[in-house]
Each structure stands twice: as structure tokens, then as C-alpha cells.
Amino acid sequence: MEVDVRAISEKIERESAFVDLLSMEMNKVIVGQKHMIDRLLIGLLGNGHILLEGVPGLAKTLAINTLAKAVDGAFSRIQFTPDLLPADVVGTMIYNMKQNDFIIKKGPIFANFVLADEINRAPAKVQSALLEAMQERQITIGDETFKLDEPFLVMATQNPVDQEGTYTLPEAQVDRFMLKVVIDYPKLEEEQIIMRANLTGAYEKVNPVVSLEQIRKAREVVQEVYMDEKIEKYILDLVFATRYPEKYGLENLKGLISFGASPRGSISLAKAAKCHAFIKRRGYVIPEDVRAVVLDILRHRIGITYEAEAENVTAEDIVNQIVNVVEVP
Amino acid sequence: MKYIITSLFLCIGFAVMAQNNPSVSVKIDTTNIKIGEQVAYTISTPNHKKVIFPKLENLDSLVVAEEFTVDTIQDRLYKKYLITGFDSGAFYIKKQQVFIDSKAYFTDSLLINVATIPVDTVKLAKYYAVKGLEKEDYTLAEWWYRIKNYVYVGLAVIAFMVGLYFLFRNKKEPVKVKKVVIPPYIEATKELKNLEQKQLWQNNKVKEYYSELTDIVRKYIGNELLVQALETTTEELMSLLINENKQQKLGLDKDTLENLRDLLSQADFVKFAKQKPIEMEIKAHQSNASRIIETIHKLVESKKQEVKDDEQQ
Numbered sequence: 001m002e003v004d005v006r007a008i009s010e011k012i013e014r015e016s017a018f019v020d021l022l023s024m025e026m027n028k029v030i031v032g033q034k035h036m037i038d039r040l041l042i043g044l045l046g047n048g049h050i051l052l053e054g055v056p057g058l059a060k061t062l063a064i065n066t067l068a069k070a071v072d073g074a075f076s077r078i079q080f081t082p083d084l085l086p087a088d089v090v091g092t093m094i095y096n097m098k099q100n101d102f103i104i105k106k107g108p109i110f111a112n113f114v115l116a117d118e119i120n121r122a123p124a125k126v127q128s129a130l131l132e133a134m135q136e137r138q139i140t141i142g143d144e145t146f147k148l149d150e151p152f153l154v155m156a157t158q159n160p161v162d163q164e165g166t167y168t169l170p171e172a173q174v175d176r177f178m179l180k181v182v183i184d185y186p187k188l189e190e191e192q193i194i195m196r197a198n199l200t201g202a203y204e205k206v207n208p209v210v211s212l213e214q215i216r217k218a219r220e221v222v223q224e225v226y227m228d229e230k231i232e233k234y235i236l237d238l239v240f241a242t243r244y245p246e247k248y249g250l251e252n253l254k255g256l257i258s259f260g261a262s263p264r265g266s267i268s269l270a271k272a273a274k275c276h277a278f279i280k281r282r283g284y285v286i287p288e289d290v291r292a293v294v295l296d297i298l299r300h301r302i303g304i305t306y307e308a309e310a311e312n313v314t315a316e317d318i319v320n321q322i323v324n325v326v327e328v329p
Numbered sequence: 330m331k332y333i334i335t336s337l338f339l340c341i342g343f344a345v346m347a348q349n350n351p352s353v354s355v356k357i358d359t360t361n362i363k364i365g366e367q368v369a370y371t372i373s374t375p376n377h378k379k380v381i382f383p384k385l386e387n388l389d390s391l392v393v394a395e396e397f398t399v400d401t402i403q404d405r406l407y408k409k410y411l412i413t414g415f416d417s418g419a420f421y422i423k424k425q426q427v428f429i430d431s432k433a434y435f436t437d438s439l440l441i442n443v444a445t446i447p448v449d450t451v452k453l454a455k456y457y458a459v460k461g462l463e464k465e466d467y468t469l470a471e472w473w474y475r476i477k478n479y480v481y482v483g484l485a486v487i488a489f490m491v492g493l494y495f496l497f498r499n500k501k502e503p504v505k506v507k508k509v510v511i512p513p514y515i516e517a518t519k520e521l522k523n524l525e526q527k528q529l530w531q532n533n534k535v536k537e538y539y540s541e542l543t544d545i546v547r548k549y550i551g552n553e554l555l556v557q558a559l560e561t562t563t564e565e566l567m568s569l570l571i572n573e574n575k576q577q578k579l580g581l582d583k584d585t586l587e588n589l590r591d592l593l594s595q596a597d598f599v600k601f602a603k604q605k606p607i608e609m610e611i612k613a614h615q616s617n618a619s620r621i622i623e624t625i626h627k628l629v630e631s632k633k634q635e636v637k638d639d640e641q642q
Contacts, residue, residue: 005603009602228602230600283602287562287601288563288564288565323560324557327559328560328561328562329600329601
């Protein structure tokens, strides 16, 4: 089938108009953190979920809250604690004395935007319940199955500090997050603005500027973004280099990687590259799009060995090395 | 009356003794042997849990040649000894003490005659001299046992010599294949010429043409300016080049940089967005590529010349 890239580009030009609106609305309350906002949009458009890692106070919660308000979607927040139960997340059946019957009480996961705050503080069974819902996009309570509303975006946060008494997410479950975004401190000028705004309470009110319908439509358009075979090959080369680094002249990485990215990694990388192209108002993917998202897509999908830990080599270092070696088409 | 009572006591006494004796018996196969011959002496007792047989000591000139383990046949235990004597005469094997369940019982004593062997010196026909030592041939195992240490030492010496040989032998110089390093400029112009000869865009292979064209330009930039050009995207390469231009003071003009940006981004359109440029555009891009290579080459050469001149001064 012949793909008309020009037509796609025109369509994207029309359908992506809300991206600027959304960014502007979010920027009313979030200063800086452009990277995080872009990634939230990628997650939203790519139908994926996001794992945010950053020290407390970097506006992780505020970001998703603002996004929910700006998109006019239902938002819920679950604070993960060691005593949390799966029923507290997905819901449960409760006895109704009036009706003399059990009724279903839906949990906070039934929302468009779910913030799983400090996901690594809850035990594995709760994490597992959430991650299963993220994957299946449906919940079964008792003998009834409910489809989750679209768009459904889970943004989980975790702290890189204070790891005592936490339950690290297993690799298989981390893989279900489309992106892992590491947030850093704001710049000095940005922090000055944040400080002033907080002291004067000068934050503007966030208004809904995008409808859920627009998001659904945009998601369909994202799927149409043209990806050339050369870009596909480039994505596969990057992913395969995490599995077989020696084939790409990276023998030094062989002993540092315990496992490489899964096929879910290739899929997510392709999806995220398309979303990035969409945000940049392009109807086709270029290597820049892949490069822009590769770190957030692959950093949590690469297992590092003890040797790597001993040498202070992180998954990010490995991805950077791979990116610097694999030839761009 | 007295006689009756005495007989009665005696009968009762014997009867009691007869009941307590657990019938320890002794058997010998012969009582007459010649010097050096052996006689089997067997003590048998009823099969009780705890029976201790004697060690057979104090046998005068008799000696125990062998003592067998206790054997059980039906309900009795048998302990067999082989006794021999090397002096002629009559010798007693005294009563031996056997303990059955911690009680001592005695065997009967026996007399054994040990006779000498009569030697008739008259009938002896001939005396033979004592034979000398005879040499026995060694078996293979004996040979090996005797020579193995020498063999080991020999092998170690050979291994050492071989090691020394390999260590100090005249190493032949490996034939050095001189890799001909083609200057990047010559390589790039040659590749551009080859690309034109392939006539890719003329055969509707525009995408392949642009891929190869940009690869030639990128490769040239990478080799000439020693930057990672093939592994970077268009934008990355441009910013890299701008940086290099500043750092190395190459003197790349704005036009060349813009031309390069235009070439690479147009190539991106063709490669990734299915854009099909017209013939005029393709030719313009081709000459653009040649011009960029030419310009960079000239700048690098003049830079090298400057360095040479500085060194000479």
C-alpha cells in the first residue's frame, strides 16, 4: 500500500494543534520540566504508562494532576504504602444490607489518569494488581470484568533515595512501563520562578483545553505516522545491540549487560518515536525522533551485571554507548 | 545304711555336675605325627552367646601353626587349631579353659607323639652342591618401576628444551601487509564517481541514491575532521561541525554549512518521508555534495600547510 506522507503530515498538522495548547496550560503551573511534560504527552499519545523517578518535590504529582485537569479526564491518586491491598487499588465487593446482596465498589484505578505514588512502597501483590490492569486495561472484580476507560494513563513514581523498606519493581513488571523518565532538579532561574510563584500564590488556574475525544483521535493519527524501513532497522539495531553488543563492536559491554531489552522495548521505541514525530508535527519518523526517546525507553529494560555495578556503569551509560556506536541511517 | 546314703549323695552330685557341664569336647585327628607335620585340634562347645576359646599356650615343644575362626555347625561352635612340633618326643596338650557364659569349663588333656624321620645315609646315592643364585627376567611392570623416574626426568628435560626452542627461536618477522591508506578526499571523490556510474536515481532508486550520497559526505567529514559523523543524526552532525569549526578554526563559511544542512535534511526527506525530488534537485544536491567535500578538503589542506609552515619557522 502506497503511503502518502504529505497527506499524513497535513492531518497531523490539524490534529496536533492541541499539543501546544496542552503544553501551555501545563506550563501555567509547572515551571521547566519540559522533558517530563513531553514524555507525559508521549505516554498519553502512545497509550503507554510512565515510571517517573526523581527526588521528592520535583512536581511529579503536580504534573499528572495538571495533565488530568487540562485534558478534562478523571484523575485519581493512590499512595502506595506497605499495608495497601490489591482491593484498595482495583476495588472489591461489599455487602449491601438494604439490597441483601454484594455490590461492586470500584477502586481508584477506574480513572483516566492514575498516579501511583511511590509504587515501590507497596508489596509485590499490589504492584502486580496495578501492573496487570495496566497491561490488560481491564479489571475483574468477583465474576464481573470491567474495561478501563480510554485514555488510561498510569504514572507511577518512585524515589531514588530512602530505599529502606521498599519493594523494588521486578524487571518483568518494569518492562510494562513504556517510559522511565528520570527527573532532575530545575535550573536556577526556573527555581527562582517557582519560589516566587509559591510565595505569592500566583499560580494560574488550569482549565480543560483538550477533550478525551481529541486524545483518542490523536492516538489514531499517531498510528498513521510513517516509519520507513530504515528507521525500523535502526530501532532494531539499537535494541539488538543491548542483547548482543559484541555484534556491534561493543565487546566491552558484553560483561556488563545481564539481559537486553525485550521485544516490548522495540515496540515501545517505535511507538514513542512516532509520538515524538507527532509532537514535532511531522508525518514521518526521522532518526532524531528515535534518539530523543531511546534513553527513556531502554534505560529500565537493560539489566546490568554486578561487574557493571562495581564499575559504576549504569544502564544509561550503556544506552549512550550503544547510541554512539550504532550507525544512523 | 551308710553305704546307701553315700551312694545317693554321689549319684546326686554326678547328676548335678552332669547337668551343669555344657559338654565341652575336644577332638584331634591323630596323636602321632612326624616332626613338622600338623595335627588338627578342635574344641567344640554348645552354641551359647558368649563363648571364649583358649589361646593354646604352654604347649611345651608343640606350637600352634594356625588358628582358625570359630565355626558354627548346627548347634555347636567349633574352634580349630593346627598344631605342629619340631622336637621329637611325647608332649601333652594340657587341659584348656573355655568360658561359656562367664563360666569356666575344661577340655581333656591329650598326648601327642612327635616322631623323628629316620635318615638312611647309606641309601643316599649322591650329594649335590648348593645351587647358586639364578637370575630371573624382569616383567614389564618391574622394568617400568625401575626406569620410570629416569623416563620422567628425560621427558621434563625434553619439554624444557622444546620450551627454550620456542622461546628463543628466531622469530620470523610477520609479513607486514601495508594497508594503503587512501586519503579521505580521494576516497570520497572516487566514491562519488562510482555512485554516478551506478545510475541509481536514473533507475528510480532515488532513496538508495540519497542514502549513498549522504553516507559518502558523512564518511568524508568523519575521516577528514575525525568526528563521529556516521553515528549522528543530521542535527547532531551540524552542531558537531559548528563546534569543530570553532575549535579547530577551520574557517567553514556559513554557506557551506547551510548547504550541508540543506543536503542532509533534503536527504532525510527522501530517505524517511518518501519524497521524490525532481532531476534538477538531484543534480543540484549531487554538485552540492561535491562542493562541500571540495571546500572542506581545501580548508583542511590549508590548515595543514599553516601548521607545517609554523613548524618550519
